Amino acid sequence: MIAAAATAFLDALDPAQRTTATAPFDTPDRSEWVYVPAQRPGLPLRDMTERQRELAYEILRAGLSERAFAEARQIMSREREGRTIHPLSYYFRVFGDPAGAGPWGFSASGHHVVVNLTVVGDTVAGTPQFLGAEPAMIVSGPDAGLRFLPFEEDLARDLLGGLDDARREVAIVSDVAPDNILTRNDPVADPAVLPKGLSYADLTNDQQALLERLIQHYLTRLLPSVADASWQRLGDAGLDPVTFSWAGSTERGIGNKHYYAVQGPTFILEYDNTQDDGNHIHSVWRDLERDWGTDLLKAHYASGH
Secondary structure (H helix, E strand, C coil), rough: CHHHHHHHHHHHHHHHHHHHHECCCCCCHCCCCCCCCCCCCCCEEHHHCHHHHHHHHHHHHHHHHHHHHHHHHHEEEEEEECCCCCCCCEEEEEEECCCCCCEEEEEEEEEEEEEEEEECEEECCCCEEEEEEEECCCCCCCCCECCCCHHHHHHHHHHHHCHHHHHHHHEEEEEECCCCCCCCCCCCCHHHCHHHEEEEEHCCCHHHHHHHHHHHHHHHCHHHHHHHHHHHHHHCCCCCEEEEEEEEECCCCCCCCCEEECCCCEEEEEECHHHHCCCEEEEEECCCHHHHHHHEEEEEECCCC
């Protein structure tokens, strides 16, 4: 389905557009990504016809869950015009040939939405993946009170609020939240930069269930089959070493800057709401084995392809 959507998109482009929108699968910058306002490689939405944009969005729809696709489109449509940010400043790029037999990839990248897909045979890898929002909550006008990515915050607060004092003291690693996600946009995420916090093994059963819900909320940004496979891999690696850490204010509302991280043997989740006086969200899911399809490609090439 993803391959068909990518092929339909490419077939709708003229030769010049197709050149801009494509690159060899092994192009060196395939693992470079940014989530700040900036020009990127690829074909921007503003240089597409309305029909071409619809086909570009269909690739996102094919690679994401219904919920995550709706969230991504909401974020993209709400970016502020009149600045370097614009609703059509999102760049789409296809790596390799989605109609062929070899590995291929796709990226949609702009301010606060970065989706990277790597497809090897019938298997899809979907990280690094980034969603953010500025503002996190609209404070005036007809949409006042509208929140973006609310469950990224609410599920973590449910977990934090359910901790007893002793566990809470371990989970809260600092009264001051970092200014940004600590793994930044590095091609390879470094777990060593993250605080450890409170381990899954040291939680009660109810608290473990809350942490599992938070993790699965990030995983279910992707198609159910991919999310289920990702959850299975986490379980195979063991959940006991997974840690949850919180920094910054524990109070709700604008002005209360906060951050959390969840990390395990195979993955990292990070969230911050610190910029613009705590009204600007960043959230990222990194797979330490499968970012950019790394382990899939190793297996693919090791099998003689």
